[in-house]
Protein backbone atom coordinates (compact mmCIF):
# COMPACT_ATOMS: atom_id res chain seq x y z
CA UNK A 27 0.00 0.00 0.00
CA UNK A 28 1.46 3.39 -0.88
CA UNK A 29 -1.08 5.68 0.80
CA UNK A 30 0.81 5.28 4.07
CA UNK A 31 -1.53 2.56 5.41
CA UNK A 32 0.00 0.39 8.13
CA UNK A 33 -1.40 -2.81 9.60
CA UNK A 34 -1.05 -4.51 12.98
CA UNK A 35 -2.26 -7.90 14.27
CA UNK A 36 -4.32 -8.08 17.47
CA UNK A 37 -3.99 -11.70 18.63
CA UNK A 38 -6.55 -13.18 21.02
CA UNK A 39 -5.49 -13.92 24.60
CA UNK A 40 -6.14 -17.12 26.54
CA UNK A 41 -5.80 -17.61 30.29
CA UNK A 42 -4.31 -21.10 30.79
CA UNK A 43 -5.22 -20.72 34.44
CA UNK A 44 -6.67 -17.87 36.48
CA UNK A 45 -6.57 -17.70 40.26
CA UNK A 46 -8.28 -14.89 42.09
CA UNK A 47 -6.00 -14.19 45.05
CA UNK A 48 -7.63 -11.22 46.73
CA UNK A 49 -9.46 -7.98 46.33
CA UNK A 50 -8.30 -4.36 46.20
CA UNK A 51 -9.95 -1.61 48.21
CA UNK A 52 -11.62 -0.33 45.01
CA UNK A 53 -13.29 -3.72 44.44
CA UNK A 54 -11.00 -4.93 41.62
CA UNK A 55 -9.81 -8.51 42.06
CA UNK A 56 -6.15 -9.50 42.32
CA UNK A 57 -5.13 -12.26 39.94
CA UNK A 58 -2.45 -14.84 39.34
CA UNK A 59 -2.95 -15.89 35.74
CA UNK A 60 -0.88 -17.39 32.95
CA UNK A 61 -1.83 -15.63 29.73
CA UNK A 62 -0.70 -16.45 26.22
CA UNK A 63 -1.60 -15.45 22.69
CA UNK A 64 -2.96 -17.68 19.96
CA UNK A 65 -2.46 -17.53 16.22
CA UNK A 66 -5.97 -16.16 15.74
CA UNK A 67 -6.98 -12.62 16.10
CA UNK A 68 -8.06 -9.41 14.57
CA UNK A 69 -6.32 -6.88 12.35
CA UNK A 70 -6.16 -3.14 12.68
CA UNK A 71 -5.20 -0.81 9.82
CA UNK A 72 -4.42 2.90 9.97
CA UNK A 73 -3.98 5.56 7.30
CA UNK A 74 -2.78 9.11 8.04
CA UNK A 75 -5.81 11.45 8.17
CA UNK A 76 -7.09 14.60 9.82
CA UNK A 77 -8.83 13.62 13.07
CA UNK A 78 -9.56 10.11 14.31
CA UNK A 79 -12.16 7.79 12.77
CA UNK A 80 -12.96 4.08 12.98
CA UNK A 81 -14.65 1.63 10.64
CA UNK A 82 -15.42 -1.87 11.94
CA UNK A 83 -15.80 -4.73 9.47
CA UNK A 84 -15.42 -8.52 9.44
CA UNK A 85 -17.65 -11.45 10.44
CA UNK A 86 -18.06 -10.39 14.07
CA UNK A 87 -18.52 -6.64 13.46
CA UNK A 88 -22.29 -6.95 14.19
CA UNK A 89 -21.42 -7.95 17.78
CA UNK A 90 -20.18 -4.39 18.27
CA UNK A 91 -23.22 -2.69 16.75
CA UNK A 92 -24.38 -1.53 20.21
CA UNK A 93 -20.95 -0.09 21.06
CA UNK A 94 -20.67 3.56 19.97
CA UNK A 95 -17.47 4.32 18.06
CA UNK A 96 -16.28 6.67 20.80
CA UNK A 97 -16.61 3.80 23.32
CA UNK A 98 -14.67 1.40 21.12
CA UNK A 99 -11.39 0.65 22.86
CA UNK A 100 -9.55 1.31 19.59
CA UNK A 101 -10.69 4.94 19.46
CA UNK A 102 -10.29 5.40 23.22
CA UNK A 103 -6.70 4.14 22.98
CA UNK A 104 -6.04 6.32 19.91
CA UNK A 105 -7.42 9.49 21.53
CA UNK A 106 -5.50 8.95 24.77
CA UNK A 107 -2.26 8.22 22.93
CA UNK A 108 -2.70 11.27 20.69
CA UNK A 109 -3.28 13.53 23.72
CA UNK A 110 -0.28 12.04 25.54
CA UNK A 111 2.05 12.49 22.56
CA UNK A 112 1.02 16.09 21.80
CA UNK A 113 -0.21 17.53 25.12
CA UNK A 114 0.48 21.13 24.06
CA UNK A 115 -1.39 21.05 20.75
CA UNK A 116 -5.13 21.67 20.46
CA UNK A 117 -6.96 18.43 19.54
CA UNK A 118 -7.61 19.61 15.97
CA UNK A 119 -3.88 20.23 15.33
CA UNK A 120 -2.70 16.74 16.28
CA UNK A 121 -1.89 14.14 13.62
CA UNK A 122 -4.85 11.81 13.12
CA UNK A 123 -5.67 8.43 11.58
CA UNK A 124 -8.45 6.65 9.74
CA UNK A 125 -8.62 3.24 11.46
CA UNK A 126 -10.21 0.04 10.17
CA UNK A 127 -10.76 -2.88 12.55
CA UNK A 128 -11.46 -6.35 11.15
CA UNK A 129 -13.41 -8.06 13.96
CA UNK A 130 -13.04 -11.84 13.94
CA UNK A 131 -13.18 -12.91 17.59
CA UNK A 132 -16.31 -13.03 19.75
CA UNK A 133 -17.02 -10.02 21.98
CA UNK A 134 -17.16 -10.25 25.79
CA UNK A 135 -15.83 -13.78 25.45
CA UNK A 136 -12.78 -14.08 27.73
CA UNK A 137 -10.43 -13.73 24.77
CA UNK A 138 -9.52 -10.12 25.50
CA UNK A 139 -10.65 -8.98 22.05
CA UNK A 140 -11.21 -5.35 22.97
CA UNK A 141 -7.98 -5.25 24.97
CA UNK A 142 -6.04 -6.80 22.07
CA UNK A 143 -7.53 -4.15 19.76
CA UNK A 144 -6.57 -1.33 22.16
CA UNK A 145 -3.02 -2.67 22.45
CA UNK A 146 -2.76 -3.01 18.66
CA UNK A 147 -3.91 0.63 18.32
CA UNK A 148 -1.16 1.78 20.71
CA UNK A 149 1.53 -0.15 18.78
CA UNK A 150 0.23 0.80 15.33
CA UNK A 151 -0.27 4.52 15.95
CA UNK A 152 3.17 5.01 17.46
CA UNK A 153 4.52 3.58 14.18
CA UNK A 154 2.14 5.63 12.00
CA UNK A 155 2.95 8.86 13.84
CA UNK A 156 6.63 7.94 14.17
CA UNK A 157 6.59 8.97 17.80
CA UNK A 158 6.89 6.80 20.92
CA UNK A 159 5.62 7.39 24.42
CA UNK A 160 8.15 6.56 27.20
CA UNK A 161 7.63 2.95 28.34
CA UNK A 162 6.40 3.83 31.84
CA UNK A 163 3.79 6.29 30.51
CA UNK A 164 2.67 3.79 27.86
CA UNK A 165 2.26 1.12 30.56
CA UNK A 166 0.11 3.50 32.66
CA UNK A 167 -1.98 4.46 29.65
CA UNK A 168 -2.52 0.77 28.78
CA UNK A 169 -3.53 -0.15 32.35
CA UNK A 170 -5.98 2.77 32.41
CA UNK A 171 -7.74 1.41 29.31
CA UNK A 172 -8.45 -2.01 30.85
CA UNK A 173 -6.95 -4.68 33.09
CA UNK A 174 -6.03 -6.89 30.12
CA UNK A 175 -4.44 -4.20 27.95
CA UNK A 176 -0.91 -4.37 29.50
CA UNK A 177 -0.51 -8.09 28.75
CA UNK A 178 -1.92 -7.58 25.25
CA UNK A 179 0.55 -4.74 24.70
CA UNK A 180 3.44 -7.03 25.70
CA UNK A 181 1.98 -9.67 23.34
CA UNK A 182 4.06 -12.48 24.89
CA UNK A 183 3.15 -15.28 27.29
CA UNK A 184 3.25 -13.80 30.79
CA UNK A 185 2.13 -14.36 34.34
CA UNK A 186 -0.31 -11.61 35.23
CA UNK A 187 -0.36 -10.29 38.78
CA UNK A 188 -2.02 -7.34 40.48
CA UNK A 189 -5.13 -6.81 38.36
CA UNK A 190 -3.06 -7.45 35.25
CA UNK A 191 -0.70 -4.47 35.38
CA UNK A 192 2.16 -6.53 36.87
CA UNK A 193 3.69 -8.86 34.29
CA UNK A 194 6.21 -11.55 35.12
CA UNK A 195 8.04 -13.98 32.83
CA UNK A 196 6.03 -17.03 31.84
CA UNK A 197 7.40 -20.53 32.36
CA UNK A 198 8.79 -22.22 29.25
CA UNK A 199 5.84 -23.49 27.22
CA UNK A 200 5.74 -26.28 24.65
CA UNK A 201 3.98 -25.69 21.32
CA UNK A 202 0.26 -25.97 22.08
CA UNK A 203 -2.56 -27.26 19.91
CA UNK A 204 -5.83 -25.79 21.06
CA UNK A 205 -9.48 -25.86 20.16
CA UNK A 206 -11.45 -22.78 21.18
CA UNK A 207 -15.19 -22.98 21.60
CA UNK A 208 -17.57 -20.13 22.29
CA UNK A 209 -21.17 -21.16 22.91
CA UNK A 210 -22.49 -17.81 21.70
CA UNK A 211 -23.42 -16.27 25.05
CA UNK A 212 -21.69 -12.96 25.86
CA UNK A 213 -20.54 -12.95 29.51
CA UNK A 214 -19.80 -9.48 30.95
CA UNK A 215 -16.51 -9.53 32.89
CA UNK A 216 -17.83 -7.33 35.72
CA UNK A 217 -20.81 -9.63 36.37
CA UNK A 218 -18.56 -12.70 36.57
CA UNK A 219 -16.22 -11.05 39.07
CA UNK A 220 -19.24 -9.86 41.03
CA UNK A 221 -20.44 -13.48 41.15
CA UNK A 222 -17.34 -14.68 42.98
CA UNK A 223 -18.12 -15.56 46.57
CA UNK A 224 -14.93 -15.65 48.56
CA UNK A 225 -13.17 -18.55 46.85
CA UNK A 226 -9.72 -17.07 47.22
CA UNK A 227 -6.63 -19.25 47.46
CA UNK A 228 -2.92 -18.79 47.58
CA UNK A 229 -1.20 -19.21 44.24
CA UNK A 230 1.96 -21.25 43.80
CA UNK A 231 4.33 -20.88 40.87
CA UNK A 232 4.03 -23.42 38.07
CA UNK A 233 6.68 -26.10 38.05
CA UNK A 234 9.01 -25.08 35.29
CA UNK A 235 9.96 -25.79 32.61
CA UNK A 236 7.05 -27.76 31.13
CA UNK A 237 8.69 -29.84 28.40
CA UNK A 238 5.64 -31.33 26.68
CA UNK A 239 1.92 -30.68 26.22
CA UNK A 240 1.13 -33.66 28.46
CA UNK A 241 3.44 -32.38 31.24
CA UNK A 242 1.92 -28.92 30.95
CA UNK A 243 -1.60 -30.37 31.09
CA UNK A 244 -0.60 -32.32 34.22
CA UNK A 245 0.78 -29.15 35.86
CA UNK A 246 -2.26 -27.14 34.79
CA UNK A 247 -4.63 -29.77 36.18
CA UNK A 248 -3.50 -28.66 39.65
CA UNK A 249 -4.73 -25.20 38.73
CA UNK A 250 -8.07 -23.80 37.69
CA UNK A 251 -9.98 -20.77 36.54
CA UNK A 252 -11.70 -19.30 39.61
CA UNK A 253 -14.14 -17.45 37.37
CA UNK A 254 -15.55 -20.69 35.92
CA UNK A 255 -18.08 -21.19 38.70
CA UNK A 256 -19.77 -17.75 38.51
CA UNK A 257 -19.60 -17.81 34.70
CA UNK A 258 -21.28 -21.26 34.58
CA UNK A 259 -24.00 -19.90 36.85
CA UNK A 260 -24.58 -16.89 34.56
CA UNK A 261 -24.23 -18.94 31.37
CA UNK A 262 -24.91 -22.68 31.73
CA UNK A 263 -23.74 -23.08 28.12
CA UNK A 264 -20.20 -22.91 29.55
CA UNK A 265 -20.82 -26.32 31.17
CA UNK A 266 -21.82 -27.77 27.82
CA UNK A 267 -18.79 -26.25 26.08
CA UNK A 268 -16.46 -27.78 28.70
CA UNK A 269 -18.17 -31.18 28.56
CA UNK A 270 -18.09 -31.19 24.76
CA UNK A 271 -14.38 -30.38 24.65
CA UNK A 272 -13.53 -32.96 27.37
CA UNK A 273 -15.37 -35.68 25.41
CA UNK A 274 -13.14 -35.24 22.34
CA UNK A 275 -10.49 -37.87 21.70
CA UNK A 276 -7.04 -36.56 22.61
CA UNK A 277 -8.28 -33.68 24.77
CA UNK A 278 -5.76 -33.36 27.63
CA UNK A 279 -7.52 -30.57 29.47
CA UNK A 280 -10.61 -28.39 29.00
CA UNK A 281 -10.93 -25.03 30.70
CA UNK A 282 -12.60 -21.63 30.43
CA UNK A 283 -10.55 -18.56 29.42
CA UNK A 284 -10.78 -15.25 31.31
CA UNK A 285 -14.31 -14.45 32.42
CA UNK A 286 -15.74 -16.68 29.66
CA UNK A 287 -17.69 -17.90 27.92
CA UNK A 288 -14.93 -19.11 25.57
CA UNK A 289 -13.44 -22.46 26.63
CA UNK A 290 -10.36 -24.13 25.24
CA UNK A 291 -9.24 -27.72 24.90
CA UNK A 292 -5.55 -28.58 24.98
CA UNK A 293 -4.53 -31.36 22.58
CA UNK A 294 -1.25 -33.22 22.21
CA UNK A 295 -1.19 -33.30 18.41
CA UNK A 296 -2.46 -31.05 15.59
CA UNK A 297 -4.55 -33.83 13.91
CA UNK A 298 -6.45 -34.48 17.16
CA UNK A 299 -7.20 -30.75 17.50
CA UNK A 300 -8.35 -30.49 13.89
CA UNK A 301 -10.58 -33.58 14.22
CA UNK A 302 -12.10 -32.26 17.46
CA UNK A 303 -12.79 -28.83 15.93
CA UNK A 304 -14.57 -30.44 12.95
CA UNK A 305 -16.63 -32.73 15.19
CA UNK A 306 -17.72 -29.86 17.46
CA UNK A 307 -18.55 -27.62 14.48
CA UNK A 308 -20.78 -30.36 13.05
CA UNK A 309 -22.50 -31.04 16.38
CA UNK A 310 -22.96 -27.38 17.39
CA UNK A 311 -23.44 -25.28 14.26
CA UNK A 312 -24.38 -22.21 16.37
CA UNK A 313 -21.03 -22.13 18.21
CA UNK A 314 -17.87 -20.29 17.27
CA UNK A 315 -15.16 -22.97 16.99
CA UNK A 316 -11.52 -22.45 16.04
CA UNK A 317 -8.42 -24.65 16.01
CA UNK A 318 -5.33 -22.76 16.96
CA UNK A 319 -1.66 -23.25 17.71
CA UNK A 320 1.01 -21.46 19.67
CA UNK A 321 4.77 -21.77 19.20
CA UNK A 322 7.02 -23.18 21.92
CA UNK A 323 8.49 -20.43 24.08
CA UNK A 324 11.58 -20.28 26.23
CA UNK A 325 11.78 -18.97 29.78
CA UNK A 326 11.40 -15.15 29.88
CA UNK A 327 9.38 -15.28 26.68
CA UNK A 328 12.61 -15.20 24.62
Ligand SMILES: C[C@@](CO)(OP(=O)(O)O)[C@H](O)COP(=O)(O)OP(=O)(O)OC[C@H]1O[C@@H](n2ccc(N)nc2=O)[C@H](O)[C@@H]1O
Nearest residue numbers: 053054055136137138172173174189215216219284285286
Ligand atom coordinates in the same frame (compact mmCIF):
# COMPACT_ATOMS: atom_id res chain seq x y z
C1 LIG B 1 -10.81 -11.73 33.38
C2 LIG B 1 -9.72 -11.26 32.45
C3 LIG B 1 -8.44 -12.13 32.68
O1 LIG B 1 -7.46 -11.91 31.71
O2 LIG B 1 -10.01 -11.45 31.09
P1 LIG B 1 -11.29 -11.30 30.11
O3 LIG B 1 -12.38 -12.16 30.60
O4 LIG B 1 -11.67 -9.86 30.07
O5 LIG B 1 -10.79 -11.76 28.76
C4 LIG B 1 -9.32 -9.80 32.74
O6 LIG B 1 -8.78 -9.66 34.05
C5 LIG B 1 -10.42 -8.80 32.62
O7 LIG B 1 -9.82 -7.61 32.21
P2 LIG B 1 -10.65 -6.50 31.39
O8 LIG B 1 -11.59 -7.14 30.42
O9 LIG B 1 -9.68 -5.52 30.86
O10 LIG B 1 -11.49 -5.93 32.56
P3 LIG B 1 -12.09 -4.47 32.71
O11 LIG B 1 -12.89 -4.16 31.49
O12 LIG B 1 -10.99 -3.55 33.14
O13 LIG B 1 -13.10 -4.72 33.94
C6 LIG B 1 -14.49 -4.93 33.85
C7 LIG B 1 -15.02 -5.07 35.29
O14 LIG B 1 -14.64 -6.35 35.84
C8 LIG B 1 -14.24 -6.22 37.21
N1 LIG B 1 -12.85 -6.65 37.36
C9 LIG B 1 -12.01 -6.66 36.29
C10 LIG B 1 -10.71 -7.09 36.42
C11 LIG B 1 -10.28 -7.49 37.72
N2 LIG B 1 -9.02 -7.92 37.92
N3 LIG B 1 -11.11 -7.47 38.77
C12 LIG B 1 -12.41 -7.06 38.62
O15 LIG B 1 -13.16 -7.06 39.57
C13 LIG B 1 -14.44 -4.76 37.59
O16 LIG B 1 -15.73 -4.65 38.15
C14 LIG B 1 -14.42 -4.05 36.24
O17 LIG B 1 -15.18 -2.86 36.25
Ligand SMILES: Nc1ncnc2c1ncn2[C@@H]1O[C@H](COP(=O)(O)OP(=O)(O)O)[C@@H](O)[C@H]1O
Nearest residue numbers: 093098099133134135136137138139140141143
Ligand atom coordinates in the same frame (compact mmCIF):
# COMPACT_ATOMS: atom_id res chain seq x y z
N1 LIG C 1 -12.77 -3.19 19.90
C1 LIG C 1 -13.57 -3.82 20.77
N2 LIG C 1 -13.75 -5.14 20.67
C2 LIG C 1 -14.54 -5.80 21.59
N3 LIG C 1 -15.20 -5.20 22.57
C3 LIG C 1 -15.05 -3.87 22.72
C4 LIG C 1 -14.24 -3.14 21.81
N4 LIG C 1 -14.29 -1.85 22.19
C5 LIG C 1 -15.10 -1.78 23.27
N5 LIG C 1 -15.58 -2.99 23.60
C6 LIG C 1 -16.47 -3.29 24.75
O1 LIG C 1 -15.73 -4.07 25.67
C7 LIG C 1 -16.52 -5.12 26.22
C8 LIG C 1 -15.62 -6.34 26.50
O2 LIG C 1 -15.20 -6.88 25.29
P1 LIG C 1 -14.02 -7.95 25.08
O3 LIG C 1 -12.71 -7.31 25.19
O4 LIG C 1 -14.32 -8.67 23.81
O5 LIG C 1 -14.27 -8.92 26.31
P2 LIG C 1 -13.32 -10.02 26.94
O6 LIG C 1 -12.15 -9.28 27.51
O7 LIG C 1 -14.16 -10.71 27.98
O8 LIG C 1 -12.93 -10.94 25.84
C9 LIG C 1 -17.63 -5.39 25.18
O9 LIG C 1 -18.85 -5.59 25.82
C10 LIG C 1 -17.68 -4.13 24.33
O10 LIG C 1 -18.82 -3.35 24.56
